[in-house]
Amino acid sequence: MASDSDLIKLYSQRILALAADIPHRGRLDAAQANVKKRAPLCGSTVTVDLSLEDGRIVDFAQDVKACALGQASAALLGKHVIGRSRAEIEGARDALRAMLKEGGEAPGAPFEGYEVLEPARDYRNRHASIMLSLDATAEAMAEAERAACA
Numbered sequence: 001m002a003s004d005s006d007l008i009k010l011y012s013q014r015i016l017a018l019a020a021d022i023p024h025r026g027r028l029d030a031a032q033a034n035v036k037k038r039a040p041l042c043g044s045t046v047t048v049d050l051s052l053e054d055g056r057i058v059d060f061a062q063d064v065k066a067c068a069l070g071q072a073s074a075a076l077l078g079k080h081v082i083g084r085s086r087a088e089i090e091g092a093r094d095a096l097r098a099m100l101k102e103g104g105e106a107p108g109a110p111f112e113g114y115e116v117l118e119p120a121r122d123y124r125n126r127h128a129s130i131m132l133s134l135d136a137t138a139e140a141m142a143e144a145e146r147a148a149c150a
Helices: 004-010 013-019 068-080 086-102 114-122 124-149
Strands: 033-038 045-053 056-065
Touching: 013 068, 013 114, 033 124, 045 124, 056 068, 056 124, 068 086, 068 114, 068 124, 086 114, 086 124, 114 124
Parallel strands: none
Antiparallel strands: 033 045, 045 056
């Protein structure tokens, strides 16, 4: 069982500040793809709307209904998402998953900041919420690419 000091560390001031200021919050009216993902254990949800041009994100919005950790992760993604390719998004997603599950390094440039979520490694029930924004964005990019080829 987590001690009070462990929970205080987990919900640090930086995490709470990120959660309070999520870039690109909301929905897009004319997105090329929309994906909603849900974390089954905690019920957190993220809906991502995006549009691509030349394989890169040019318009992006996210509707985030998650715990502070999921919101902080969405905020970090929101800071870096515009102009990113699917390979970059998938690389950040895979690095974040490895950081949480295998003790790997936090995602590198241009996705700086995810190290703030390292204390969540010990809280497996929070991992899915933390992954939602990157998972939904990668899936939405794949969906937009498929639609462009159809």
